[in-house]
Amino acid sequence: MSHNIKIAPSILSADFAALGEEVRAIDAAGADFIHVDVMDGHFVPNLTIGPGVVNALRPHSDKIFDVHLMISPADPYLQAFADAGADILTVHPEAGPHLHRTLQTIKSLGKKAGVSLNPATPVDSIAHVMDMVDLILVMSVNPGFGGQSFIPSALDKLRRLRTMIEASGRDILLEVDGGVDRTTAGQVITAGADVLVAGTATFRGGPAAYAENITALRQGGKVLAA
Ligand code: DX5
Numbered sequence: 001m002s003h004n005i006k007i008a009p010s011i012l013s014a015d016f017a018a019l020g021e022e023v024r025a026i027d028a029a030g031a032d033f034i035h036v037d038v039m040d041g042h043f044v045p046n047l048t049i050g051p052g053v054v055n056a057l058r059p060h061s062d063k064i065f066d067v068h069l070m071i072s073p074a075d076p077y078l079q080a081f082a083d084a085g086a087d088i089l090t091v092h093p094e095a096g097p098h099l100h101r102t103l104q105t106i107k108s109l110g111k112k113a114g115v116s117l118n119p120a121t122p123v124d125s126i127a128h129v130m131d132m133v134d135l136i137l138v139m140s141v142n143p144g145f146g147g148q149s150f151i152p153s154a155l156d157k158l159r160r161l162r163t164m165i166e167a168s169g170r171d172i173l174l175e176v177d178g179g180v181d182r183t184t185a186g187q188v189i190t191a192g193a194d195v196l197v198a199g200t201a202t203f204r205g206g207p208a209a210y211a212e213n214i215t216a217l218r219q220g221g222k223v224l225a226a
């Protein structure tokens, strides 16, 4: 199946001392989404970015801000991230007791709603909210850190979710996050992903390499999918 592949660089791998510049650089290099990894040191063992940083970065790019919330609870912060300029708010089902309510809140804020599935989280956990989601994010590493190795069982999960999305008849993006590089990009695209998050593989080599890195990720899939 040939589809339109989007690349979402994770700024977790950017130079944090020059984040605005880094966001402008990946925008110019062809990024489709700006992927922002929000971690609370509780849901995942790392601390990163809050709404203040999202707000500060917003003027640096008109691209879609794809905000991945690895925080628990997420509900008290949805408004703040929406106000800061997030376009997509993605949550994990384990982060709160009422996924349906969380998705309702995101939609009521006028934002796209995403659900992220950890490596051990079954695809069935979103079966009853398919009518509410705009994006499904398959974690191909355990969330918390960049630079980890791709977990191959994500491929089967992507295939199953692609089938569920087709059956739903809805326009739902299927995103994959973790260990996506020039080797695995083709595999995830063939399995049905249409948004590839890439931190290490985008930022490797510094700004002069960003455009080539992004193009390679996008094309790697096209070659294998052809
Ligand atoms: C992991 C994050 C990812 C991560 C990806 O918890 O959600 O977005 O930054 O990094 P790479 O592409 O280096 O695996």
Ligand code: ZN
Pocket: 010, 035, 036, 037, 068, 177, 197
């Ligand atoms: Zn992420």
